[in-house]
Amino acid sequence: MEDVAREAGVSRALVSLVFRGQPHVSERRRTAVLEAADRLGYRLNAAASSLASRQSRIIGLVVNDLSNPYLVAGTEALQERAESVGRRLILGLAKRDAEHEQAAIETLLQHRPDALILAGTVLPKAVLTRFGRQVPTLVMGRIVRDASVDCIAIDDARGAELVVEHLAGLGHSRILHVDGGGGAGAAPRRTGYRKTMTRLGLAEHIDVMAGDFTEQAGANAARQLLDRDVLPTAVFAADDLVALGVLDVFRGAGVAVPEDVSVVGFDDSTIARLQAISLTSVSQPVLHMSSLAIDAVLARLEDPTAGYRAVVVPPQLVIRGSSGTPRPATA
């Protein structure tokens, strides 16, 4: 920086101002500085800036389960939005395992991120609170009722409601749910399913199988179903991966979808959209949510004392080929 100042014939302080994009610098000197920097191949040292300014301009992102295409899309969108506001993402990966996730966060914090975004976190509320008190934290995909973290998620219960209403509207009554276990959003989806079944007079058909957000869980559930005397006419899977597992096993066993059984997923991930899969699914507007997430982080940085904020985004059902009317005969 010293060298750049000399080369451009200005003071060190001015160089710093230019690189931070401060307004009160004359155009002449600004270009002189930038050209000098270019000639010398100078590049701001982010570590030094971070240390001196107490701002890292880094956002720590912890993604649970990058094998989920839905979270991949979210990561991509977050990265783009973060970049557009001059922040860089530093990545932590976890696999829906609280211990790993916590460890990932701990090391991320060594880089003193300005904020933390936790996508699909499986951490208990108490732990989230603790992190939230150390650094501005945003939880994506789950609503945590706690003043120390901001949240953004779709209305999972409403999503489940849309699914059950859709299936019931087609004439289904034996609608089974394979749930997402302790995953982010799994609980409200389960509750939404139960409530809507009850509201529609289908309480006696409520049937929940335990799962998690993996293809494996869906496959397991489907195999267990095949052992039963009678199949449900529709399966509502906790997410698209679960639905995929169900579809694969059904396909292998000669169960026709949607003729024998309708299958519905959740997330509207890239997988659901494949023509060969064509899965009816609840859409989460990833781009929109990612944009809101970065906005929320910036707002929080500007006003750290602002109140708790939770944004709930409405879901939308995307109907594709995997759901249809039940066979009249099987009723």
Place this chain on the structure above:
Amino acid sequence: MEDVAREAGVSRALVSLVFRGQPHVSERRRTAVLEAADRLGYRLNAAASSLASRQSRIIGLVVNDLSNPYLVAGTEALQERAESVGRRLILGLAKRDAEHEQAAIETLLQHRPDALILAGTVLPKAVLTRFGRQVPTLVMGRIVRDASVDCIAIDDARGAELVVEHLAGLGHSRILHVDGGGGAGAAPRRTGYRKTMTRLGLAEHIDVMAGDFTEQAGANAARQLLDRDVLPTAVFAADDLVALGVLDVFRGAGVAVPEDVSVVGFDDSTIARLQAISLTSVSQPVLHMSSLAIDAVLARLEDPTAGYRAVVVPPQLVIRGSSGTPRPATA
């Protein structure tokens, strides 16, 4: 750190030693320091370490096109391996566009990564050389003959050879290739196709359509094919996404796969493995390659003056349902 030293009753220097995991510290003092740090909620400041030690322990990863499941798997594997050797990934995303990619690298370099990994780079050799001279750089998915960057890739030409041999072995002769344009590895795949066709006496059937590594490109190619008088009996797509685009359009047009046309992809991504897709594809051992990549980076850091290294990993063909014998009638 001062406080931790006081709390543990040791010197600041000792605290630093403990946190850097240095060996010559007595067990007693080590635990005393760690416990004191825990009590005070102390965490090493990565920016300060980076500045003082001239080592960031950060690896900059630039991924072209996170919409490609193959590159996602690679990212995940790299992250895991990097973590196991105490490094953190800082992410840059590009979309097979040289300008964006270069800009992403520039800002990554502000964080002074110990090394740079470029996955699926589309940058011209001259630019790669320039970066390679500034920071240890590893190119994944493409072999660049340049002493300033290390490379790791599968043998793309051999992969193409395996595909053509497989299809020819099934009895195909009219084997068309939809290529990957300027994408990493596209050129050797194209060449491998041409050479093998020639070697097998099928030179007159060589037929290359221009594409890139997207579903869209595959769909476009398939649509053009449908306008022709006669379809090829097999399509070798530059990667799985291209193959997916081909499959979707064929499916929509009532072209049966593999009965009417066999389709083969490249990457053996998660998509190829889906039962509903069941795409014959060339497998790139992502986990293995990611592991080699981190090893190569570490080796380079230990010995910056070592010679140019390029590792070529052998590919493997995974045969699934999308390829079969050609219809006898159509010959």
Place this chain on the structure above:
DNA sequence: CTGAAAGCGCTTACAG
């Protein structure tokens, strides 16, 4: 192992 010192490359605040 300790203790004191210098320095990494910036930002910040201030007098001019």
Place this chain on the structure above:
DNA sequence: CTGAAAGCGCTTACAG
């Protein structure tokens, strides 16, 4: 705008 100074939180090297 300049110029000089202090400081961010570490690491490094060194004498003891």
